[in-house]
Amino acid sequence: MESAISVAGPVAGRVPPRRRSPLPVRPRSLPKRYSVRAQVLAALRDALASGELAAGETYSAPLLAERYGVSATPVREAMQRLASEGVVETVPNRGFRVTGRSQRDLAEVAEVRAALEIPALLALGRTLPRERWEELRPLADATVRVALLGDRAGYADADRAFHRELLGLTGNRHLVAVAQEMHRKAQSPRVGGRPAGCVELVTNARQHGFLLDALACGDLVTVERLARAHLAA
Known part of the structure; x- marks a missing residue:
């Protein structure tokens, strides 16, 4: 019976393989x-x-x-x-x-967003202290400032940023990613509809502040009501 070869050392008579040096780590830009x-x-x-x-x-x-x-x-x-x-x-x-989104498309997107975001907000509202909600106040205020300018593209970015940070408090990255994808769908052009005007943008933006007020006070009934109306809009 041949003797077993120890894995701890090299085989006799054979030059041990040369260990490759690790590649140097250096900054690399994407193409x-x-x-x-x-x-x-x-x-x-x-x-x-x-x-x-x-x-x-x-x-x-x-x-x-x-x-x-x-x-x-x-x-x-x-x-x-x-x-x-x-x-x-x-x-x-x-x-x-x-292609744009039909009213049915948008209603279904709003339903999915509500199913994702509202339970998360209610759970957070039961546990987070008031100061955590106040940390998001600058983002809410930013949406109002952009809305007052009538900048629809800028508002779309600011709106997503607010909701991303809001849901980010859950610590669930997958929830945030899926919610952001649905949010983008909600911001797609509407079939046969006109883009939101300045008044509509400002009304929508101010709902962010009202939502933070309700969360800071722990008023979960108002939180759910505001969130459903906001997402449907």
Whole structure:
């Protein structure tokens, strides 16, 4: 019987394998095309939120590329991402059509958001002290300031930031990610509807402050009522 070879040492007569040195750790930037695509995607989202890209209209990648001063490739990549989210659809030989959301779509999105966010808020409202809610006051105030300017794209960003930090208090990253995805869907252009005006934006923005007031006071009945009305809007 052959003797077992010890795993602790090298085999006799064999040169032990040379251990590779670990690769040096140094800063590394992503390829430029990814950063350009991300910038184009952000610009397209802003244009959708502001109503600059309207539901039902078709836009070609080369024309959008000319508008943003980039090549058509990152525009097509960004549009494909939006297509996967159901915001646009591909039109052969023409470009991409903004599909928009129907009233039914928006009602269903609001229902999903309510199912995700309201139980989380009520649970937080039972446990968090008043000062934790006050930490979010600057974000709520920021949504009002942007709304007063009538900046729909800026308001969309500020609104998502407030809700992201609000739900972030749960410590559940997956909840925040899913809720943010649904929030983006809620901000998509509406079929046959007009973009929200300044008055509507300000009304919606001020609800953030009212919600924080109710949470700070531990008034959970008001929290649920305000949250449902806010999400439905």
